[in-house]
Each structure stands twice: as structure tokens, then as C-alpha cells.
Amino acid sequence: MHSSTTYSLSHPKYRADIDGLRAIAVLSVVVFHAAPNWMQGGFIGVDIFFVISGFLISTIIFNSLKAQSFSLLEFYARRVKRIFPALFIVLAACYAVGWYVLFADEFAHLGMHTSAGAFFVSNLALWSETGPLDKPASAKPLFHLWSLGIEEQFYIVWPALLVLAWKGRYNLLTLTLVFATASLAWNLQASVKQPATTFFSPQTRFWELLCGGLLAWASLHQHPAVAGLQSKLDRGIHRTLYRSEPMGDGLALANALALVGAALLAFGFLKIEPALGYPGKWAIVPVLGAVLIISAGPQAWFNRVVLSNRWAVWFGLISFPLYLWHSPLLSYAHIMEGGNPRADIRLGAVALSIVLAWLTYRLVERRVRFAKHRLVVPVLCALMGAIGALGWYTSSQNGFAFRLNSKVDLALLSQTIEPSNTRLSDGSCEKFLDFSIGPGAVCLANTSAPEVLFVGDSHAMSLNSAAVLGKVSIQSMLIGNHGCPPLMNHSVMDGKVNKGCNALPEEALKVLARFPTIQTVVLESRGPMYFSGSGYGIEGPNNYSIFALDGSAATQAQMFQQGYSQFVKALLLRQKKVVFVIGSPELGEEPRGCIVTRPVSLLNKTLSSCSQDKSKVDERQAVYRNLVENIQADNPGLQVYDPIDLFCDDAQCYGLRNGKLLYWDDDHISTWASELVLNDMRKQKLLP
Structure with a gap:
């Protein structure tokens, strides 16, 4: 050159x-x-x-x-x-x-x-x-x-x-x-x-x-x-x-x-x-x-x-x-x-x-x-x-x-910052239990002798958040996967990607065999999200679809029911107390807009009332609640907990009560709401 x-x-x-x-x-x-x-x-x-x-x-x-x-x-x-x-x-x-x-x-x-x-x-x-x-x-x-x-x-x-x-x-x-x-x-x-x-x-x-x-x-x-x-x-x-x-x-x-x-x-x-x-x-x-x-x-x-x-x-x-x-x-x-x-x-x-x-x-x-x-x-x-x-x-x-400082109440705003260790693995299972599960899954524990096992998607993680943070004294363990309801012999596709959700109930059964101290299993997931094909409020259509591992044909709602019912049956056969938590109402809006307004906006903004007509929630959950009834009918030993009264009165459902947010985002409940729900479940003798 x-x-x-x-x-x-x-x-x-x-x-x-x-x-x-x-x-x-x-x-x-x-x-x-x-x-x-x-x-x-x-x-x-x-x-x-x-x-x-x-x-x-x-x-x-x-x-x-x-x-x-x-x-x-x-x-x-x-x-x-x-x-x-x-x-x-x-x-x-x-x-x-x-x-x-x-x-x-x-x-x-x-x-x-x-x-x-x-x-x-x-x-x-x-x-x-x-x-x-x-x-x-x-x-x-x-x-x-x-x-x-x-x-x-x-x-x-x-x-x-x-x-x-x-x-x-x-x-x-x-x-x-x-x-x-x-x-x-x-x-x-x-x-x-x-x-x-x-x-x-x-x-x-x-x-x-x-x-x-x-x-x-x-x-x-x-x-x-x-x-x-x-x-x-x-x-x-x-x-x-x-x-x-x-x-x-x-x-x-x-x-x-x-x-x-x-x-x-x-x-x-x-x-x-x-x-x-x-x-x-x-x-x-x-x-x-x-x-x-x-x-x-x-x-x-x-x-x-x-x-x-x-x-x-x-x-x-x-x-x-x-x-x-x-x-x-x-x-x-x-x-x-x-x-x-x-x-x-x-x-x-x-x-x-x-x-x-x-x-x-x-x-x-x-x-x-x-x-x-x-x-x-x-x-x-x-x-x-x-x-x-x-x-x-x-x-x-x-x-x-x-x-x-001069524009926003920072104390209120701090409520919208979710702790990072409630919906992601934090090493606690390895620390307390010398136990870990596969990649992509979440494992959380607050004790070496758990009495309650939470299983489900990110909504189960939010439900468990007050326990894992020590705000409610429940000896708990959680295994979950984002976007995965615990459906036995079924899985979920996110677009063209198989999320492998069938591994979640399989892992749960292995956990129960390994930790005999667990006597109660709590199940929760964002039900309507999976079989309706749609989010709620500010969300649009989603790409989720349920399928049976054996290739059998059924509607999305039917497969949701079948997968849950088969898992509940397997848990009951192991002599466990099984509690199905009906999902809390989805908020449908960004909760930050309920407590602060953005310093600069294009159009005039006012604080949201952070409430919605209960009729909208009832409409969203109608099919879901019917499926839960069917799951319970298939499994008479199943106990069902409904938190609706903590979030709604006869006319409205709320995202903000007593100056505190009940949600982190448009659908996941906050740690404070988790405290309310878990303490109410304890009052009803559903949790130890």
C-alpha cells in the first residue's frame, strides 16, 4: 500500500x-x-x-x-x-x-x-x-x-x-x-x-x-x-x-x-x-x-x-x-x-x-x-x-x-417505584433452600421451612410481595413464570414462541415432594389475559394463546379450565390445601397519573380519579369467574378466595385508597394491596 x-x-x-x-x-x-x-x-x-x-x-x-x-x-x-x-x-x-x-x-x-x-x-x-x-x-x-x-x-x-x-x-x-x-x-x-x-x-x-x-x-x-x-x-x-x-x-x-x-x-x-x-x-x-x-x-x-x-x-x-x-x-x-x-x-x-x-x-x-x-x-x-x-x-x-422538588410530591411519587425483588428471583431460594429452577422462572423464599407455596404468573408474584418483603409473617415460597398460568398438560404461545408454561406445575409438584413443610398451595394468574386475546384499559390485543400438549382441540377458555383443573386435582391428591385466588381487578391505567401530574404535558392534564365502574370489571371477569366455578365443581376440595371487596364497592373499583396506591402499574397490585389481601386471607383461615 x-x-x-x-x-x-x-x-x-x-x-x-x-x-x-x-x-x-x-x-x-x-x-x-x-x-x-x-x-x-x-x-x-x-x-x-x-x-x-x-x-x-x-x-x-x-x-x-x-x-x-x-x-x-x-x-x-x-x-x-x-x-x-x-x-x-x-x-x-x-x-x-x-x-x-x-x-x-x-x-x-x-x-x-x-x-x-x-x-x-x-x-x-x-x-x-x-x-x-x-x-x-x-x-x-x-x-x-x-x-x-x-x-x-x-x-x-x-x-x-x-x-x-x-x-x-x-x-x-x-x-x-x-x-x-x-x-x-x-x-x-x-x-x-x-x-x-x-x-x-x-x-x-x-x-x-x-x-x-x-x-x-x-x-x-x-x-x-x-x-x-x-x-x-x-x-x-x-x-x-x-x-x-x-x-x-x-x-x-x-x-x-x-x-x-x-x-x-x-x-x-x-x-x-x-x-x-x-x-x-x-x-x-x-x-x-x-x-x-x-x-x-x-x-x-x-x-x-x-x-x-x-x-x-x-x-x-x-x-x-x-x-x-x-x-x-x-x-x-x-x-x-x-x-x-x-x-x-x-x-x-x-x-x-x-x-x-x-x-x-x-x-x-x-x-x-x-x-x-x-x-x-x-x-x-x-x-x-x-x-x-x-x-x-x-x-x-x-x-x-x-x-x-417544586413540581411533584416526591413522597407520593415514591409509591410508584416497585421493589426489584418481588417479581424477579433474588437468590433467596438458593440461600434458604439450596434450590433453583430453570432459566426464565422466578423463585422467591423467606424461610428455610416454607409453609405456603405460591404458584402462578407475575400476578402471583405481586400477591406474594408483602410476604417476601416481610410485611406479612407468612413462611412462604414462590415459583412462577411471567406470562405463565399454572396449566397442567398445557402451555402458552406468545406469538410464535412457546413459553413452556407446562413446566411450572411440574416444578411445583417436585417442590412439594422436596419440602414436606408446605401444606398450602396458593394459585393465581391474570386469568382473562390468556383466553380473551386482549389486555385491559390502556392495553391492546395480546399474542397469547393456550394449546394442549397432546394436540387436542378446544376453545381457549376450555383449555384454561382444563389445565387449571388437572393441576388442582394433582395437588389435592397430594393432600394439600389448595386456594385459588380470583385475580384482583385490573386497573387499566397508569397509576402514576392518579397521584401526580407530569411536570410538562402537551394537553392540560388533571389527576385521574383512579376508579372505574364496577360493571366494567364484572364484564371483564364474567367468563373467568364462570371458569373458576367450573374448576371448583371439578375439584370439590378446592377453596376459592375473592378479593373483590377490598378493591370495589357496589358501584366503583379503586386504584387509590387512603392516599395509597393499590397498584404498581395498570394491572399488578402494590405491596400495600398485597398486605391487605394476605391479611384478609389469614382472617378467613385460608393461610396459616
Whole structure:
């Protein structure tokens, strides 16, 4: 290679149609975030971005290596000038808005994500958060930076690997094929059992960028046999469609490739949904679609007329800042409105993101990207490091609660902070009982000689919370799994993922055999959630479905009853006292809105009454209560406890009583409510 002073990276010829493809990618993501019902598969725009990035970056690297003009330092300097300016502005703006809008725990969380975004590990940070207590993406203004993290990790690894391979005189095509195949295989294997890993992990996403790399190699090194095949296909397509003789210009094949690619993207936008277990095999659809469109070339009709029109190119040019701006604006609107904001607010957020993207592109991106001053890159790196450090410090200081002293009653607000050791394993079972259960399950104990075993989903964990925290003196143990009612010989699917809920009753029976001190078993789960297909209040439809392990057919409600009844029967045969707790009413709203108003909101907000008509609760629980009666009829020894009178009077059900919250969130009861329920059960002689 030449001396470092002569390095000059090769750049591919500008293609307006690729900017148009960027426009399709970014606008699909924006529509998905603003109105997912309009385009349920709009999130696949990120996969299109991955292919484009892989194609352009690999083209630069392959060309530069061949010309002996590639410099890693120059490559990374260009990446800094391309990405850091817009990203720094968005991170700083999000932090500034969060200072005034967010409560302390939310601001601490934003700080952590700001740091992760600045150091390009957002995907890893979000990956570590996935779990039953994770907040929804709409409550995370910087959630979208996961994709930027994957791209930057690719930019760090791939160029360095190609340089080493080039110096070792290895075949770069073989290298690309091997890594792309391994990454795709990993994605396909992990998508069913480890959906979060597949979504956020760079190893399971790199194949998408490497497909762009393979296309780059193919476009630079066309084999004569491939050229001959393309010529035959082009003539065959032309003769199929037209009476005239083929022109031999390749346009028939190019048009076919572009239209098939466009059809694949259209299918993906309309039919692919997260519940299918994305990325997995479904990610092949947008990746293949993008590859076909790019490979068709700028002369294909779709690329020339649709993708290269001036509006598509304009949106393509501002696609990066538009991607950065739109998600925080929509997320802050969601946070300030306490739920999905009105359509006009979401439309306003999208319009503002387009304006900010254009200003960022014109006033910042273009000027910095082509600036020649030698201090530009060091200054940008220093600024990014500073915002990352500020985010980390904000997180370490728990979100600077002093910001809210004059606006929010912090004592009331503290009621909404749930102890972390009530719905996650805390090591107590290992400490007291030398016992642990499988991954994903929760095990909690407050004694080495438990008398009561709680079994169920996260609602059973909330019911047990006062006992595990020592606020009610019950010698207890809990085994549970989030999203798993204890259904014997049945399990639950969450979309395409089998949650393996049948293991929960099986483990419970093993526990009873191991700990004879347990004489009472308490069962609870969020009943209607599993067989109704819907959440409650602020929640929408869910992806839960029950199925029988033996493949027998029945309605969802019938399988709920059968699974519970079989488990109760097994417990009674072991001479245990079995108590079925009818789930407490779901609140259906965010309880924080019952005690404090957000420091800043878009519309005038007042405190919620934190109550609902009892008739709504009765309607929600009607089928569920009927199923419980049937379960008890099947098992006459079963005792049923109904906590409804602690939460409701004849007309209303409440989430706030005597200035105290009965709920942590829209459906899980608080520790104080757990005290009320457990003490009432003791009064009724249902607990020791």
C-alpha cells in the first residue's frame, strides 16, 4: 500500500435510486411508529437500511483495497463526520427535553440510554433490559438507536477483518459468504427460542449487511458465466413479454428484478408483523427485496421513475436525521400524554421531525461532513464522549430527583417505584433452600421451612410481595413464570414462541415432594389475559394463546379450565390445601397519573380519579369467574378466595385508597394491596 499521506478512499458512483430506496426505508419506519395499524410491517425499513449500508460500505472497501488506497483511519474519520453531528444534536436535545419532562426514574433510564447511544451499544443495553419488567419501546425515546449500534459494530469489525484478509491474500468473497451464512444460520436457529437475542444481537443481524457486501462484490467482479446467464434471462423475459426482438441492453431483466424486489417489500410492509418471531426467516423478505432493487441498477423502470423522482431523493438525503428525530418526538408525545397520543399530535410530531431533519441536514450534516479542518474529528469525538459521560452520570445519580422538588410530591411519587425483588428471583431460594429452577422462572423464599407455596404468573408474584418483603409473617415460597398460568398438560404461545408454561406445575409438584413443610398451595394468574386475546384499559390485543400438549382441540377458555383443573386435582391428591385466588381487578391505567401530574404535558392534564365502574370489571371477569366455578365443581376440595371487596364497592373499583396506591402499574397490585389481601386471607383461615 502507499504511504498514509496518499490514502484516498474510493467511492461508488452516486445513484439517486439508492437515495429513493432510503426514503422508502425511513418513511416505512416513521409510519410504523406513528400509526402501526396503517403499516404493520413498516419496521422492516431498518433491514433495508442494513442492506444499503452493507452495499455502499463494502463497495468502498473492496474498491479501495484493490486500488491499494484503503486506510482504516480515514475510513473511521469519514464515519465520524457522517454520523456524529446529527446524533450528538439529537442526544443533546433528548436530554434537554427529558430534564423538564421526565420523572427521576425515567430520566435515569434516559441517561443510561444516552450513554449507550453515544458509545454505540444501544442494542446491547436494550438486550440486557429485555424481560418481564421491561418498559415498552414507546416509553424509551432512544430505543431506535439499537439499529445504529449494530451498524457501527459492523463498521468496526468488518473493515478491519477485510484488511487482515487482504493482507493475508485470502479470498474476500469466500470470507463474506462464510460470515453471512454463519450469521443467517444463527438468526434462524435463535429466532424461536431467543427472540430478544435474535433481534438485538449483532451476530444475528450482520448477515443483512453482508448481503449488501455480497452484492457489492458481485457488482465489482462479474464472472463471465454470470454475465452469460443474465443475458439469457434478459432475452427470455423480453421474448415472454414482447413480440419484438430483444435489445440486448439488459433492461428486461433489470425491470423484472426491481419489480419483484418492490413486490417483496410491499408484501413485507403489509403482512409481516413482530408476532411472527422477527427477524428469523421473515427478515429474508426485505433483505432479498432490497438486494434485487439495488442489483437492478439505476436504469430499471422502478428505480428510474419511482425511486429517482425528486421527492424520493429528497427524503433519502434527509433519511438519517429523520430516522434520528422521529422516534424521540413520538416517544415524548406518548410519555407526556400517558398513552398513545391523538392522531393530530402524532402527525405534528412527524411533521416536526421532517423539518428538524431537513435543518440538521442542511445546516449541520453537509457542512461538517465535507469540512477539511483537522480538528473536526477530534472535536466530534470529544462532544460524543461528553454527552455519553453526562448520560452515565445522570444514571448514576438516579435521574437528579431535585429537578422536580417544586413540581411533584416526591413522597407520593415514591409509591410508584416497585421493589426489584418481588417479581424477579433474588437468590433467596438458593440461600434458604439450596434450590433453583430453570432459566426464565422466578423463585422467591423467606424461610428455610416454607409453609405456603405460591404458584402462578407475575400476578402471583405481586400477591406474594408483602410476604417476601416481610410485611406479612407468612413462611412462604414462590415459583412462577411471567406470562405463565399454572396449566397442567398445557402451555402458552406468545406469538410464535412457546413459553413452556407446562413446566411450572411440574416444578411445583417436585417442590412439594422436596419440602414436606408446605401444606398450602396458593394459585393465581391474570386469568382473562390468556383466553380473551386482549389486555385491559390502556392495553391492546395480546399474542397469547393456550394449546394442549397432546394436540387436542378446544376453545381457549376450555383449555384454561382444563389445565387449571388437572393441576388442582394433582395437588389435592397430594393432600394439600389448595386456594385459588380470583385475580384482583385490573386497573387499566397508569397509576402514576392518579397521584401526580407530569411536570410538562402537551394537553392540560388533571389527576385521574383512579376508579372505574364496577360493571366494567364484572364484564371483564364474567367468563373467568364462570371458569373458576367450573374448576371448583371439578375439584370439590378446592377453596376459592375473592378479593373483590377490598378493591370495589357496589358501584366503583379503586386504584387509590387512603392516599395509597393499590397498584404498581395498570394491572399488578402494590405491596400495600398485597398486605391487605394476605391479611384478609389469614382472617378467613385460608393461610396459616
